[in-house]
Amino acid sequence: MTGSARPSGRRDIDAALDKAFAGERVTFEEGLLLLEDAPFLELGQAADAVRARKHPGGEASYIVDRNINYTNICVANCSFCAFYRKPGSPEGYVLSREELHDKIRETVELGGTGILLQGGHNPALPFGFYEDMLRGFKESFPQVHIHAFSPPEITFFSKLYKMPLREVLVRLKTAGLDSIPGGGAEILSEGVRSDMARGKATVQEWLAVMRAAHGLGLRTTATMMFGSIESLKDILIHLDHLRTLQDETGGFTAFIPWTFQPGQSTPLQAATATGVDYLRVLAVSRMYLDNFENVQASWVTQGLKMGQVALHFGANDMGSIMIEENVVASAGCRNRTNEEELRRLITDAGFIPRKRRTLYEDASQG
Numbered sequence: 001m002t003g004s005a006r007p008s009g010r011r012d013i014d015a016a017l018d019k020a021f022a023g024e025r026v027t028f029e030e031g032l033l034l035l036e037d038a039p040f041l042e043l044g045q046a047a048d049a050v051r052a053r054k055h056p057g058g059e060a061s062y063i064v065d066r067n068i069n070y071t072n073i074c075v076a077n078c079s080f081c082a083f084y085r086k087p088g089s090p091e092g093y094v095l096s097r098e099e100l101h102d103k104i105r106e107t108v109e110l111g112g113t114g115i116l117l118q119g120g121h122n123p124a125l126p127f128g129f130y131e132d133m134l135r136g137f138k139e140s141f142p143q144v145h146i147h148a149f150s151p152p153e154i155t156f157f158s159k160l161y162k163m164p165l166r167e168v169l170v171r172l173k174t175a176g177l178d179s180i181p182g183g184g185a186e187i188l189s190e191g192v193r194s195d196m197a198r199g200k201a202t203v204q205e206w207l208a209v210m211r212a213a214h215g216l217g218l219r220t221t222a223t224m225m226f227g228s229i230e231s232l233k234d235i236l237i238h239l240d241h242l243r244t245l246q247d248e249t250g251g252f253t254a255f256i257p258w259t260f261q262p263g264q265s266t267p268l269q270a271a272t273a274t275g276v277d278y279l280r281v282l283a284v285s286r287m288y289l290d291n292f293e294n295v296q297a298s299w300v301t302q303g304l305k306m307g308q309v310a311l312h313f314g315a316n317d318m319g320s321i322m323i324e325e326n327v328v329a330s331a332g333c334r335n336r337t338n339e340e341e342l343r344r345l346i347t348d349a350g351f352i353p354r355k356r357r358t359l360y361e362d363a364s365q366g
């Protein structure tokens with residue numbers, strides 16, 4: 001965009017869409033304009049063109065893995081979370097080694113290639129608990145990819161055990177950590193974050209974990225939970241943080257936007273995003289994050305049919321069949337599928353299903 005005036009009209013929308021079509025970088029102001037005012041179907045078309053340029057083979061990938069929450073005890077008190085229990089709660093738990101290994105064994109038997117392991121901020125566990133857990137996984141299941149500990153958990157470890165961030169990451173990696181999920185980002189805009197997630201990592205702390213992880217060769221994903229109390233500008237601020245860090249490190253494998261799920265047991269009672277809101281944000285994300293290869297559809301929060309539509313609004317990946325998903329299920333969201341159905345849904349949407357591993361390597365076996 002040349003000139004200093006804020007883009008605003010139909011001509012500016014067309015110019016921004018043309019840039020995305022041509023593979024040029026969209027500015028912050030243009031991204032905001034697209035999010036606010038671009039016609040819905042034109043947004044989808046442009047995002048689909050960007051997706052097709054990055055993934056010309058017409059494939060849509062997915063993974064078979066399991067989401068394991070090793071503890072629900074947490075002191076962060078996020079207002080949107082229905083999953084956690086405070087220390088001392090009779091409903092609090094920490095999974096035993098046997099329970100964890102049973103879950104991984106079952107995952108492997110179901111064709112799973114990895115686990116996504118996250119937990120609450122549990123102040124009672126020593127750091128050795130995490131190192132032993134990872135070593136145990138690698139001894140018993142060396143072929144299983146361990147995608148674990150979101151940035152807020154790692155920030156929490158660093159503070160609780162009074163260890164520099166880098167040392168926490170080096171020790172976890174040495175014990176068996178393969179990559180890091182981008183959870184706990186919610187909205188990377190400080191005002192929103194201090195309202196809904198005051199007790200956990202700040203924007204700068206979240207980014208610092210990712211920067212340090214990428215520097216150690218640990219790949220990560222990035223997420224965004226939107227549709228609650230943030231503005232469209234907050235969404236753009238979030239995307240801009242991610243794009244800037246990706247320019248610096250290249251360490252993100254994928255972007256995964258999903259919507260806040262209000263439930264009877266979530267303290268935060270905001271209206272959530274509509275399906276149209278979801279698709280608009282997805283499409284703009286695909287265009288704005290020009291340095292991200294993969295954008296994931298969130299059928300778990302949007303439903304399976306919306307997952308199919310998402311493949312035409314910029315997503316190239318259907319995520320996981322989610323053998324287990326406790327956090328979103330706690331808020332009342334219970335979409336379910338299996339591998340056969342997910343492959344059929346991808347095919348019916350006009351794409352070729354491709355089974356992948358956590359870092360998007362091929363894992364196809366039919």
Ligand code: SF4
Nearest residue numbers: 074076077078081120
């Ligand atoms: S979202 Fe995570 S950090 Fe926040 S309260 Fe729930 S378990 Fe704790």
